[in-house]
Amino acid sequence: METYTSTNPADYDILIRRYDNGANYASYCPQLAHMIKGTAHEEVEQAMKEIVLKHIADVQGKQE
Secondary structure, three states: OOOOOOOOHHHOOOEEEEEOOOOEEEEEEOOOOEEEEEOOHHHHHHHHHHHHHHHHHHHHHHHO
16 A cells, blocks of 8 residues: 655544444545544544644654
């Protein structure tokens, strides 16, 4: 799989799905093929935003 190298956070999709009759949530970023599970919408959304920002920082570090 090719690594996504955009440094623009808006280029990364964060999809959030509720499951288990609303008891749990999962967020998924297709560009990174990464999923996070949790019990609150805000929890999984914020965690995925942090993953995206860390990925962007890593990409920028490799470009220097």
